[in-house]
Amino acid sequence: MSYERHGGGFSGGGRRRRRDDYDNYEHRREAQESPDQKLKAAIIKFGEVDAEQELPQLAAKLHSQELSSVPAIAEGFRLAVTEQPYKIPSYAALLYDLSIPANNMNHAVGGEDDEPAGFTKPSLGRLILDDFWKGFQAYLDKLAWRETRLCIHFFAHLTVTNLISPQSMLGLLQSFTAVLDEFGVSNGRAKRAARCAVEGLMRACALFLACYSAGRVLKEHSASAVIEMIASVQAYNDSVVAAKWLVHPLANLQFPKIPVDHADEILDCAVAALKTLDLSDFVDVSSIFPQPYASMSTSTIVPFDLPSVLVPPEVIELEVLSTESSGDAPIKKEEWPEYMLSLFDNDVTPDPKSPAGYAVRSDIIDIVEIFEVNRKECARILVEYPKWSVKGTFKPRPGDPTDSPDRIPLLGRDWQLESTLIETILGAQFLLPESPAKPIYYTALITELCKLSPPTVGPAVGKSIRKLYAYCADGLDPEVLRRFAEWFSVHMSNFGFQWVWKEWVPDLALPAQHPKRIFAHRALELEVRLSYYDRVLKTLPQQFQEPSAGAMPDQAPGPTYEYEDPSSPHYDAAQGVLNQLRSRTKPEDVLVYLDTLKNTLSETADVSDDPDTVVRSVTIQSLLHIGARSFSHFLNAVERYLIVLRALSGSPEAKIHVLELVSSFWQRSRQMVGIVFDKLMQYQIVEPADVVAWVFAHNAGGLNWDLLRGAIDKANGRVVVARRRVATLRKEDDDAHARAKANANGGADAAAMEVDAETMHDPQVTQSEDSPQLVSALKAYAAVTREQKSTLARVLEGFIHALRSSSDTARRVITADAWDGHASWTDEEWVAWRTWMWYKHFCRVYSPYLRSFVTTLTVVSFSSLETATDDAAVLLKRIWRMSTGQE
């Protein structure tokens, strides 16, 4: 993998100026910082250099605070724990230190001096823990799952130090496994609750069992409780079958077959890791999680009993009763199992099914999620991650003082940091059906990592690309392939388009629709969009440059104006219209001109030419022609001639014809087709359902998922906008009514003396009346909701037709036998297979929308399949039912 060395280049003149401003800002901020803020900042920064050395100093500083500072200190701990999970063990050590009675002799915090005899002042640590717990309770109440889980990490470490009583910790974890037994628990809720329990167990379990071997009564109870919890998570995990199959990045069309290799699901990993720990009686724990407190003086501290908690139900789950048709249910996502692609061998990067591997993986994922707000800092923290993990987990960097030849690495570890980071980040980026953050975030994060350390990150990126490319041939989900090509192109755009295309030359012999060819074609197309044709062309070996290779077109993307050539039919008509548009004739006058033109055509033209069609073709193409110079030119042209466009696209057939004309005008630029379709929908020249119809009418060479997705998103997005507008107007209305009512009441008091009450305006009447704006907004909302439903129905129909009725190949490719022979598939088979996979993706990614119309859509789209028992019908129905939660 080649990369560019940016070196000092990143700090140009502009940056220096900004740095100065930044410093000023820091100064200002410091000047304004309250003592509490300083205290929090000190806690958050703890350990940046050397936690062990900093601890006594920070502890002394905290001890010197007044009692009133305890909430601020606890808040500092909460922020630190929930935003810097890699430092949690250090914070456990700090809190432990603050709790040791001997250290609490002279602190300012605590009770009065004249306390009654026998009363022990609570230690500062205990006071902090009390307050910290309140914060935890708040996280739990609002179901802030990650914060909740990270607090549990902290509690688990505190349990090992004996600051928290094991039985209360066990009780806490049990309330999370209890979630798994809730009736109809959602995937997302169960997954998160299970992670809370499992990750807590992993850290604290050694203690539970150690106590058991000590033979105390309570502990016997613990051991069986732990076994029960493991069993409960496993039972839940085993019950998730359909969802796993739907989102596995390499699972094919044979339900419930899932490839064993290449990807790991997070709960599968959690269960496997926990069982491994269990088998070894949790002796490994200290080699997985740092325990800086282990060496600290032990003393008798009365452990804190965590109060018992109940995981509150999801707010949305309560509201879900407000059903279909209303469409009001907010869209709920993240309901799926999480399969992370595995790109490296287990001796290079961690096996997430091993306890240590799971711990590293989940730490990295948390960091990537938490620092999404600042990818540069995120990259820095990731590169520094080994500092916070147990020594020997990662290979030292070349030249590092610890990189001595007689170094003995930890058995089964000694992983390569950069490969681990890239594998994990890409794993998140390629999660199905959607990545947690926008894919571009992960792309930008990897770019930052490459800039931080080109010689080590570059090769890891290169190897990942090769592995993913290899997976393309093994049934990599087309959606993952799409994101892969997008990442690849943006990454290359940031690093000089330097890729060794030569090694993929032999694959040019594969059928054009083979996934590897699709990837290369797509990646190059996207590179050209980000750069320009000639620039990309010169990065390619000769074989890839040949237009006959089908990787690059024979010329740069551009428009194709049918009436360019004076000898083309209707050239004169087109010139006439073009001149009208160029001279910015008023749209009304253009309409008149077009009417005249139509009349002339119907008199003179060939009978085979429908005058309406010709006028539409000539006008739309001419409009696109004047708008072809840039995106803005296009927008200007459309806006100026909106009424002309509307007049030309009255009927559904006319709308399809408009789309036809656009796609033919921009046949050499798929990007422009997408942009124009999008804006035509935005200006309501065509409807999303028209685009859907167009896409399915042109799927012979492969379904155009980008256009399909654009149409569906537009239909869904409109509903969101309309709903938002209704909400705003309703609030305005309510406020206005409230004001009117207040005024009326106030006025009534004053006026009562003079005026008869009956002549007064009755506020009750106004209240029930919606403002005209609200009434029309509600109408619009109902209309776009209907449109949304019909768009989704159209998509389903399109898929059902394409996969069952129209193609034998589509019926054939779904069997296991067919897949076994995929190495010799032709274009036709790959196209059919990919259409199936897009259907699967459509169902899973739009599942929240589909669920809200499930009854109608089942009736409308699936009634024809109700009794059908052929393989294709069965698979169509099965995917539908599984995605909408009916199976």
Add this chain to the structure above:
Amino acid sequence: MAAVVTPLDQPSNYKDSQARVDRQKQHDLLQKSTTLYIGNLSFYTTEEQIHDVFSKCANPEDGGGVKRIIMGLDRHTRTPCGFCFVEFYTHAEALASMRYVSGTKLDERIIRCDLDLGYREGRQFGRGKSGGQVRDEHRQDYDPGRGGWGAQAQKLEIERRRQVEERYADVEVGGPVAAGGEEWKQIHAVPVESPLKRGRSPDVEDDSSRQRARVDEDTGRM
């Protein structure tokens, strides 16, 4: 998550120096801004390239998308002069661009994004004396993506080139070439080419290599 690091989507010290609204109002506008100012573009970058990058931050399923792009133009020549405004439908998309796109490359230049108060007529034109952006007025480096030298330096450069071009305009093809006087002594004969070469093209190579160095340096400029 702002407790540990500063988010990248905060408004920076970028401001429209001609905006006529007070600080508080500016602050409020930025809090819901859907418009970005994009700087350090190449003069050759097209709206379609810009659209492609920024549409990766769009939320169409949330009613979002790239609403429009306004290309910054040289006041006099009406050619792109290295900046633009990108307007989205939603604020969240503008923030996403700040977090994920600002500081990455477009057309092999590191572009910078800033939340903007919103486009107003007239703002698409450069405010530099020569028609382009002010930053290109006094720039001392050579930047092929932004029209070469800064506008002032360019003036000097054009003047220098004119002098160079005029200097030898009177040379006749096949005309006499000065011999350099009598040879001093046979033994000390100096090769004739050497001084001639020097005279003809003063440090051509040095100059171009210097330019290249500047280009490299500038790719990293924000």
